[in-house]
Amino acid sequence: MRAPDGKDALTEGALRASRRRAALDAAGMALAAVAFGIAYGLAARGAGFSIVEAFAMSVLVFAGASQFAAVGFVAQGMPWLAIVGLTFLLNARHVLYAAALAPWLQRTPRAERAVMAHGLTDESFAVGLAHFRRLGRADVPGYWIGALFILIPWPIATVAGYLGGQAVPDPTVLGLDIVFPAAMGALAVGVVTGRRELAAAVAGVAIGVGVSLATSVSVGVVAGGLIGPLVGLAVPHRPTDAPDDAAPSADGHDEAIGVAP
Amino acid sequence: MSLDLVALAVLMAAVTYPSRSIPLLAPGIERLPPVVLGYLRLVGPAVLASLAAANALVLVEPDGSTTFHVGIEAAAVAIAVAIVAWRRSLLLPAIAVAVLVVAGARAVGIA
Numbered sequence: 001m002r003a004p005d006g007k008d009a010l011t012e013g014a015l016r017a018s019r020r021r022a023a024l025d026a027a028g029m030a031l032a033a034v035a036f037g038i039a040y041g042l043a044a045r046g047a048g049f050s051i052v053e054a055f056a057m058s059v060l061v062f063a064g065a066s067q068f069a070a071v072g073f074v075a076q077g078m079p080w081l082a083i084v085g086l087t088f089l090l091n092a093r094h095v096l097y098a099a100a101l102a103p104w105l106q107r108t109p110r111a112e113r114a115v116m117a118h119g120l121t122d123e124s125f126a127v128g129l130a131h132f133r134r135l136g137r138a139d140v141p142g143y144w145i146g147a148l149f150i151l152i153p154w155p156i157a158t159v160a161g162y163l164g165g166q167a168v169p170d171p172t173v174l175g176l177d178i179v180f181p182a183a184m185g186a187l188a189v190g191v192v193t194g195r196r197e198l199a200a201a202v203a204g205v206a207i208g209v210g211v212s213l214a215t216s217v218s219v220g221v222v223a224g225g226l227i228g229p230l231v232g233l234a235v236p237h238r239p240t241d242a243p244d245d246a247a248p249s250a251d252g253h254d255e256a257i258g259v260a261p
Numbered sequence: 262m263s264l265d266l267v268a269l270a271v272l273m274a275a276v277t278y279p280s281r282s283i284p285l286l287a288p289g290i291e292r293l294p295p296v297v298l299g300y301l302r303l304v305g306p307a308v309l310a311s312l313a314a315a316n317a318l319v320l321v322e323p324d325g326s327t328t329f330h331v332g333i334e335a336a337a338v339a340i341a342v343a344i345v346a347w348r349r350s351l352l353l354p355a356i357a358v359a360v361l362v363v364a365g366a367r368a369v370g371i372a
Contacts, residue, residue, distance in 0.1 A: 021350065028356045053266035060274040070273060080269055088276040093308065098284035100304040106290050117282035122312060129305045175364030178317075178334055182341035182359035185313030186352050189345045191305045200303035201310035208311030212319040213327050220315050221308065228307025229300045 015135060019142050022131040025187070026149035029123045032179035033064075033150045034157045035171040040067055041161025042168075047075040051162050058155040062118065065218075066090040090218050096225040097125040104138040112140065119147030122180070126187040133191055200232030313338055333372035337362040 037058065044054035049071070057067050066087045073083045097120055105113055127146030132138050161168070171177060192198050204224035212220025284290075293301075317338040320330040337359035344355035366372035 021352075025352045028353045048263075049266055050263045052262060052264055053270065056267045057270040057273070060270045061277055062274075063277055066273065066277070070269070074266065074269070080272065083269065084272045084276055087273040088280070091277045091280055093312075094277070094280040095284055096304050096308050098281055100301050100308075102284050102287070102290045103293070103298055103301055105285060110286060113285045114282060117285050118278065120281040120285075125305075126309055133305075173364070173367065175337075175360040175362075175367065178337050178359045178363040179356055181313045181316035181334070181338045182356050183352070184309050184316070185338045185342045186345040186355050188306055188309035188313060189342055190349055190352070191309065196299075196303060197306040201306040204307030204309075204311035205314040208315045209318050209329070212315045213329055216325070216327065217315045217319055217321060220319070221311050224311025224315070225304055225308030228311065229303035232303040232307065233296070233300060 015139060015142075018131050018134045019139070019145060021134070022127050022142050022145045023149070025130070025183075026123065026127050026146045029127075029179060029183050030149040030153050032171075032176050032183075033123070034153045035168075035174070035176045036064060037154045037157025038161030038165050038168050039171055040064065040071070041158040041163075042165030043068065043071045044158070045162045045165070047071045049074070049162075051159065054158055054162050055155055058158040061087070062151065062154065063087075063091050063094075063121065064154070093122075093218070093222050093225060094120055096222065097122075100129065101125065101132075101143075104132050105140075108138065108140055116140070116143060116147070119144070119151050121147070121150055122184065123150050126184060130187055130190045133193065195238070196232040196235045198232075199235045200228040202228075203231035204228030313342075333363055333366040 040058070041054055044057070044067075045051075049057075057070065061067055061070075069086060069090060070083055073086070098117065101120070105116070108116070124143065124147035127149075128143040131142040131146070135142075188201050188204075192201055204227075206224075207227045208220045208224025210220070211223040214220075317335045318329060318331065320328045322328060340362060341355040341359040344351050344358060363372065
């Protein structure tokens with residue numbers, strides 16, 4: 001039932017519009033996921049994986065960078081313990097994603113959160129967080145829009161690449177390797193809503209690149225994600241800025257933020 | 262058909278899932294101090310920007326070493342960011358432009 005003042009209608013309209021936008025955002029990244037899933041399947045075949053092994057990794061691990069790395073490590077004969085340890089380090093950034101989403105999802109049932117965790121990737125985090133911020137509240141179906149656009153095509157593309165990847169052009173020739181950084185950068189812009197977010201993002205860039213050059217990209221990204229927010233917090237708070245604990249709530253009764261720019 | 266590496270996939274999943282789930286499942290997130298919640302609000306912009314920049318500006322050499330590289334990839338990401346900063350609803354077209362810029366530059370041999 002709609003409230004007489006039309007607030008529910010506005011909220012419902014904003015919800016639908018934001019979900020559509022999340023789907024559009026995720027669709028572009030799904031294309032890249034398909035291309036790289038095919039490349040992964042082909043690489044896994046070349047490294048001696050069976051099709052079940054390649055598929056199982058895409059379903060169970062569901063983390064592209066560590067899967068590509070594992071293919072290389074297996075081909076080199078690296079001990080499993082080392083591969084597992086490096087996988088942990090490569091995927092440690094997910095801790096930051098989960099911690100950032102947790103305040104939004106505090107009223108989502110624990111079992112549902114446990115399932116959602118498996119779908120948490122760079123892409124689903126970026127799309128989901130932007131969606132939550134547009135709405136000013138959590139929306140679990142909206143999160144799954146971002147997650148399923150990667151979760152479904154990735155294993156399918158793995159199998160396709162394994163079976164017929166030789167016929168597909170190199171994704172880098174098509175420029176598809178730029179989809180990931182372009183999408184992450186553009187989505188970062190989408191979640192910058194004030195001076196503190198801007199400072200955190202700029203610091204994330206500087207620290208992420210600097211530490212990547214000194215160590216590795218995985219470590220750099222985590223360092224940028226950990227230290228950047230501290231720089232953002234150091235920016236003086238203005239009365240017009242959102243309070244630190246303002247946005248993350250999940251009761252569905254926050255005021256909706258406009259979807260259109 | 263070999264299934265040995267399925268066990269490796271299970272082990273890799275066993276060390277990946279906790280990093281995805283523990284912060285989501287930890288109790289008491291709503292009782293965190295405001296400054297911690299404020300920190301968590303800023304993780305998104307920082308880590309997304311860090312991901313974009315590290316992937317666009319850092320080149321990983323075959324031996325695993327990293328070098329700073331400003332090329333057509335960084336320009337394409339900057340163009341995508343500029344488009345979305347202008348109109349936030351244009352994410353998909355922004356990505357498409359970035360892909361066209363990089364593919365075009367590579368096709369003509371300038372990248």
